[in-house]
Amino acid sequence: MNLQHRIINGLRSRTLFALVASFAALLFHASAVFAQRRESSGGGEASLRLPDLSRVTFLGINGHTLLMLGLVVCVLGLVFGLAIFMQLKNLPVHRSMREISELIYETCKTYLVTQGKFILILEIFIGAIIILYYGFLEGYELLRVVIILLFSLVGIAGSYGVAWFGIRVNTFANSRTAFAGLAGK
Numbered sequence: 001m002n003l004q005h006r007i008i009n010g011l012r013s014r015t016l017f018a019l020v021a022s023f024a025a026l027l028f029h030a031s032a033v034f035a036q037r038r039e040s041s042g043g044g045e046a047s048l049r050l051p052d053l054s055r056v057t058f059l060g061i062n063g064h065t066l067l068m069l070g071l072v073v074c075v076l077g078l079v080f081g082l083a084i085f086m087q088l089k090n091l092p093v094h095r096s097m098r099e100i101s102e103l104i105y106e107t108c109k110t111y112l113v114t115q116g117k118f119i120l121i122l123e124i125f126i127g128a129i130i131i132l133y134y135g136f137l138e139g140y141e142l143l144r145v146v147i148i149l150l151f152s153l154v155g156i157a158g159s160y161g162v163a164w165f166g167i168r169v170n171t172f173a174n175s176r177t178a179f180a181g182l183a184g185k
Contacts, residue, residue, distance in 0.1 A: 046134060046148060081165065088172040093179045101175035108167045116160055123156060 053063035061069075093101070127149055134140045134148055 046138075046140070046144075081169075085165075085169055085172070088169060088176055091172075091176040091180070093175050094182070097175040097179055101171045104174075105168065105171040108171070109164075112160070112164055112167065119156055119160070123152065126152065 051063075053067060056063040058066055130148055130152065131145060135142070135145045140148075
C-alpha cells in the first residue's frame with residue numbers, strides 16, 4: 001500500500017470517528033432537552049396579543065395613525081419605484097444593448113421561475129408543518145391557521161415580486177447607462 005492510500009484511509013477513519021463522536025454528543029445533549037418539563041404552551045408570534053393601537057402613543061403619535069403613515073410610506077415607495085421604472089424604460093438605448101439586456105433578463109427570469117417553483121414546493125412542506133403545529137399541537141381554530149398560512153404566502157409573494165422588479169429595473173438601467181456612457185453623457 002503506498003503513501004497516498006494510507007493518507008486517504010487515515011482521513012476516512014478520522015472523518016468517520018468525528019461523525020460518530022458528533023452524533024453521540026448530539027444525542028447526549030438532546031436527551032437533556034427532552035427530559036425538561038414543558039411549562040408553557042405556544043410561544044412565538046402567533047400567540048402575541050397586540051394592544052389596541054389607538055390607545056398607545058409613540059413619541060406623541062397615536063399608534064393607529066403611525067401604522068397608517070407607514071402604509072402611506074409603502075405606497076409612496078411603490079409609486080417612486082414605478083416612476084423610476086417608467087423613466088428608465090423610456091430612456092434611449094442602442095438596439096444591440098437592448099437585445100443583450102433582454103437576453104440577460106430572460107436568463108434571470110428563467111432562474112426566478114425555477115426558484116419560484118422550488119420555493120412553492122418548500123412552502124408545501126412548511127405549510128404542512130404550520131398546519132401540524134398550530135392546528136393539531138397548539139389547537140388553534142381553522143381560521144387562525146389559514147390566516148397564518150396566507151400571511152406566509154404573502155411574505156413569499158412580496159419577496160418574489162421585489163426580486164423580479166429589481167432584476168427588471170437593473171437590466172433596464174445597465175443597458176441605458178452603457179448607451180449614455182457611449183454618448184458621453
